[in-house]
Amino acid sequence: MKHLLSSITFGSLFFLLNCNFTSPKYHLTLQEAEYRYETIENIKYNLDIQLSPKESFTGKVNIQFVGKKIRDLRLDYFQGEIKSIIFNDEPLNDFVYKNGQIQLPSDRLMIGNNTLSITFETPYAKTGNGLHKFVDPDDKETYIYSQFEAFHANKMFPCFDQPDLKANFQLQVTAPKNWKVISTTLPTSVNKNDNPDELTHNFPESKKISTYVFSLHAGPYQVWEDKFESIPLRLFVRKTLAKYVEPKDWFTFTKEGFAFFNSYFGIPYPFEKYDQIIVPEFNFGAMENVAAVTFSERFVSRASMTRSQRENLSDVVLHEMAHMWFGNLVTMKWWNGLWLNESFATYMASLAQAKNSEFQETWISFFEKMKQWAYEEDGFSTNHPVEAKVNDTEEAFTQFDGITYGKGASVLKQLVFFIGEESFQKGVQNYLRKYSYSNSTLHDFLKELEFVSGFSMKKWSKDWLETKGTNQITLTTVCANNHLYGKIVQSAPGPENKLRDHKTILGLYNFDKTNKQLFYEQFSVVYSGRSSEAILEVKSCPDYILFNAEDHDFVIWNWSNVNKENLEYVLEFDSDPMRKLILWTDYFRQVSLANITFDEFKDSAISLYQKESDIKIKRWILSKLAGDNGNTYVTSRFWFPETKRNLHLDSLQNFILNELSKVKAGSDEQRYLLLSLIDSTYTETSQKRLYDVLENKLSFPGLKLDQDLRWNMIIKLSSLEKNRNKIQTIIDREKKLDPSSRGVNSSLAAEAIEPNAKVKEKWIQVLLNPKSSSYSSSSLRVVSYSLFPEYQKDIQLQFLDKYFDALDMFQHTDDENYLDAFAKSLSPDFCTDETLLILKKFTNNHPKLPAPVKKTLIKQIDSEKKCIQMKYKHKELISN
Secondary structure: OHHHHHOOOHHHHHHHHHHHHOOOOOOOEHHHHHHHHOOEEEEEEEEEEEOOOOOEEEEEEEEEEEEOOOOOEEEEOOOOEEEEEEEOOEEOOOOEEEOOEEEEOHHHOOOEEEEEEEEEEEEOEOOOOEEEEEEOOOOOOEEEEEEOOOOOHHHOOOEOOOOOOOEEEEEEEEEEOOOEEEEOOOOOEEEEOOOOOEEEEEEOOOOOEOHHHOOEEEEOOEEEEEEEOOEEEEEEEOHHHHHHOOHHHHHHHHHHHHHHHHHHHOOOOOOOOEEEEEEOOOOOOEEOOOOEEEEEHHHOOOOOOOHHHHHHHHHHHHHHHHHOOEOOOEEEOOHHHHHHHHHHHHHHHHHHHHHHOOOOOHHHHHHHHHHHHHHHHHOOOOOOOOOOOOOEHHHHHHOOOOHHHHHHHHHHHHHHHHHOHHHHHHHHHHHHHHHOOEEEOHHHHHHHHHHHHOOOHHHHHHHHOOOOOOOEEEEEEEEEOOEEEEEEEEEOOOOOOOOOOEEEEEEEEEEEOOOOEEEEEEEEEEEOOOEEEEEEEOOOOOOEEEEOOOOOOOOEEOOOOOOHHHHHHHHHHOOOHHHHHHHHHHHHHHHHOOOOOHHHHHHHHHHHHOOOOOHHHHHHHHHHHHOOOOOOHHHHHHHOOHHHHHHHHHHHHHHHHHHHHHOOOOOHHHHHHHHHHHHOOOOHHHHHHHHHHHOOOOOOOOOOOOHHHHHHHHHHHHHHOOOHHHHHHHHHHHHHHOOOHHHHHHHHHHHHOOOOHHHHHHHHHHHHOHHHOOOOHHHHHHHHHHOOOHHHHHHHHHHHHHHHHHHHHOOOOOOHHHHHHHHHHHOOOOOOHHHHHHHHHHHHHOOOOOHHHHHHHHHHHHHHHHHHHHHHHOHHHHHO
């Protein structure tokens, strides 16, 4: 013992003293996780859970583990009741339980085998984290599901809740007899007990997995069954939503995924079955629980799904399935390695779609969604390296962003372009085999890639994964005698950014305007450092050049001296939708950079929309023109005086109506156009028209007004209607027609969005006290995002003080999803110097805000600066 003490460093001694004598914090720090990892190993949980429709559930957990060192030991458990603890066969009566952790004293811990037996009672969650309870307003049935990432398993049961303390789980659940119970394994038996209204479900021991991917779901779910080879497949949804689910699509996408991943990874699916559970009030899109993936009900449409919706569902199914290998079989050691899960699953989902699905347009969707999310997030001052420093589990939540998902996946796509698909696949297979059922680090992953490819991964990792920021380039070309001289000048704006090695594709266009044709050729180009030059032999000197033509690179191309006529020629006559969408996106970026006005963009967009055939591009154009939130042509009109605004918005509505008169009946485009008509409704004329559509006085052949479309129109009309009698009658009518949870939430949104300060005051008070509210966090988020549309800033201004006071009262233990939604949805986005100053002052004076709130405020400061610049670009148009 003396020798042990003499070898403890000052830092370790300080940490031990700090653990013992300072008030414990709920969120787990990296230092605490490392300390606990060094203390215990070989963990097994045996859980016995008693579920009921009441407000809480009871349970008993027996934990076996091996002690490696004699130390005090933290056990995580948030806001439940501990009824008893037996530690190594003796009651522990004087334990400390505070701020979500139980301190297990070192004098009870043994080197070697240890046992803990804890009985507890935990309230069901209303937040979507922990074990969440939902009562279906349609049929009053109760549904239960778990959500544990990143640090929420301890909101269900006492555990050592960190990713590198993998464990085997054995589960026994007693539940009402009409409930199905779903977990990581298939039950070995379902038995009667003393209560004739209950059954006990016994599950065998799982393979070794992390706490955050263990799960429990229960309720009277509708189930469909299928099989891929020897893998049982099941799909669950609550009964009242079952009629809207197309199980054929779900199982088709699932089987396509297994066929691809089993081959690609070289390791057969490592678990015994594959369940997919569609759950209500889910905070995220989906979650990769081992063999029991949960999906948000947002993936269930009450109308026929568009191709885009089906493609998105396929993508998410494949993303979560990829996690079974990359995340569940092999798991990052700590949350700084979250990208190893999310970036990889994002990239692999698109690859699987491209190789083995009907959605060959997947890389266009990747560019449109993930890539743009990545560029946007990396442009904020809150950006971080892909491999980010994460100090604790509160910070871990803030890493679920466009850098971890979009940039990380884009960087992997760039790496594959460098080293080749075969080397990348081989490296991944070696990595998965080597670290199966254990944890890994960035170094472990890169080592396997370097071994098979011979490509130096250390510099690449330093540049692309461990340094934040996006490179920007300018391209200068001179052409003569069929030789094109090109110079790429690279910059690295922002703190800590650096110049990187890139590989890209240069696309060259030649025009035949007489015959309305164009010709295209392309060249691979590698560039690095401050400046790179090349001479290319071309068929003829190009009329137009496209940088990063197939989107392998991660870089922003700074345009200069844009020839609008040539740009529009390419956008009209190029037949490749990927190249066109890249150009459209770069063109719209000129608006956000305040190089051109929304009005200039709108003129091109409207002209070219009518000549475009690709539905993805058409939908994208409509979103930039008619969207009613974010930076769009419609939202920019609220910089203008009322008369001009109305004139511009009515003109846009006339364009949309004209397109609706020409579009194919029942097509996806018809639906997108109607949604754009709703979003751009504002003037009295357009409001009257929308009432006519809602009441079937104006119809469009082939377009069915499903219930969700009806609510969409009602919410918009409610946001504009000061005379409440008419709209309130409609809201009351629709509430009776649609008593579902979607109907309930839609009616709440329709109420909250009313242009009335007293109504806002009522809902602000509810939002300020979510724990005492009868509403779930999911319903409150719907309210918060509906409260202040773009054209109600005069009302929102009255509540700024209450907003900032609320942020000051929130605690670090409050639910991060709710904090994030509240801060984002109500943050002042007035596009004025005054609100920018207020945001800066508050943020600077409150350095200890919860991490999600702080990040949101800093991003809002950046967004206000950008908006002010864009608004200034329109100064002459506004005043003239």
